[in-house]
Amino acid sequence: GTKWTYAGPEGQDHWDENYPYCGGAFQSPININSELMRFDPTLRPINVRNYNLSPNEQLTFGNNGHSVQLSLPSKMYISGLPHYYSAAQLHFHWGSSSKPMGSEHLVNNKQYAAEMHIVHYNSDKYPNISMAVDKSDGLAVLGVLIEVGEFNPAFEQFLKFLNGIKYRDQKVQVPGFNIRSLLPTQLNEYYRYDGSLTTPPCYPSVLWTVFRNPVTLSHEQYMALATTLFSSHAQDSVSVMLNSNYRKPQPMDSRIVLVSFKE
Numbered sequence: 378g379t380k381w382t383y384a385g386p387e388g389q390d391h392w393d394e395n396y397p398y399c400g401g402a403f404q405s406p407i408n409i410n411s412e413l414m415r416f417d418p419t420l421r422p423i424n425v426r427n428y429n430l431s432p433n434e435q436l437t438f439g440n441n442g443h444s445v446q447l448s449l450p451s452k453m454y455i456s457g458l459p460h461y462y463s464a465a466q467l468h469f470h471w472g473s474s475s476k477p478m479g480s481e482h483l484v485n486n487k488q489y490a491a492e493m494h495i496v497h498y499n500s501d502k503y504p505n506i507s508m509a510v511d512k513s514d515g516l517a518v519l520g521v522l523i524e525v526g527e528f529n530p531a532f533e534q535f536l537k538f539l540n541g542i543k544y545r546d547q548k549v550q551v552p553g554f555n556i557r558s559l560l561p562t563q564l565n566e567y568y569r570y571d572g573s574l575t576t577p578p579c580y581p582s583v584l585w586t587v588f589r590n591p592v593t594l595s596h597e598q599y600m601a602l603a604t605t606l607f608s609s610h611a612q613d614s615v616s617v618m619l620n621s622n623y624r625k626p627q628p629m630d631s632r633i634v635l636v637s638f639k640e
């Protein structure tokens with residue numbers, strides 16, 4: 378499709394000019410506000426399966442100009458949702474070196490430093506993510522809020538490769554590791570709502586699960602993510618930094634947020 382950015386003339390306020398769904402209903406992210414929460418006792422813990430990848434398995438880690446993404450094998454899946462959902466990729470949203478606030482979802486107006494998304498597609502109904510991406514029951518994304526604090530050895534297993542993918546369309550192979558180690562401890566405490574892709578084409582096809590508990594990155598790890606990458610190609614005459622790649626909170630419309638925990 379045509380190129381889009383997070384700021385400037387092709388920025389998020391203009392996305393709907395080329396991508397009509399971006400101006401539609403049921404958009405993501407949102408500000409997860411206490412007034413709109415409802416405890417739902419039927420919400421089961423998220424079960425992650427085959428997330429413990431062998432180091433013999435190579436994963437493609439790349440800069441796609443909008444984020445850094447780690448491709449994931451479809452044998453990884455989640456259960457405990459209405460369907461089985463197979464993993465496709467994980468990627469991040471972050472702020473900048475001067476503004477360490479770049480999460481997409483807010484909780485009671487609090488924006489976190491960054492956010493990780495693990496994108497899955499409904500493998501009960503669709504053969505791959507391309508067939509699922511624009512279907513209302515097509516995708517399930519796990520959101521993990523990230524704050525600056527303790528050093529995170531799990532994230533280091535791919536952050537150490539960032540210098541190899543500084544520029545758009547650069548890719549490296551990284552050894553598999555336990556993707557479960559990137560998630561918070563409690564997979565039974567989360568926010569749940571119906572929403573969309575947070576990038577164009579903004580299809581309203583995502584069942585969102587945002588875990589209640591954030592994970593941490595050290596200041597150095599956060600700064601590596603926020604200051605290493607470019608959205609421009611290596612050979613481009615003008616270099617454009619890749620940071621603040623988060624969409625602003627979207628209208629709730631008639632939606633409420635279900636929560637799997639009390640208090």
Ligand SMILES: NS(=O)(=O)c1c(F)c(F)c(S(=O)(=O)CCO)c(N[C@H]2CCCc3ccccc32)c1F
Pocket residue numbers: 441443444446465466468494496506507510518573574575576577
């Ligand atoms: N926040 S978000 O909505 O989860 C989200 C992103 F923010 C994001 F940047 C990406 S992207 O990195 O692919 C760059 C722009 O599409 C995706 N890709 C998904 C949806 C698009 C098609 C596709 C195909 C294969 C694998 C993943 C995906 C995305 F889902």
Ligand SMILES: [Zn+2]
Pocket residue numbers: 468469470494575
């Ligand atoms: Zn995302």
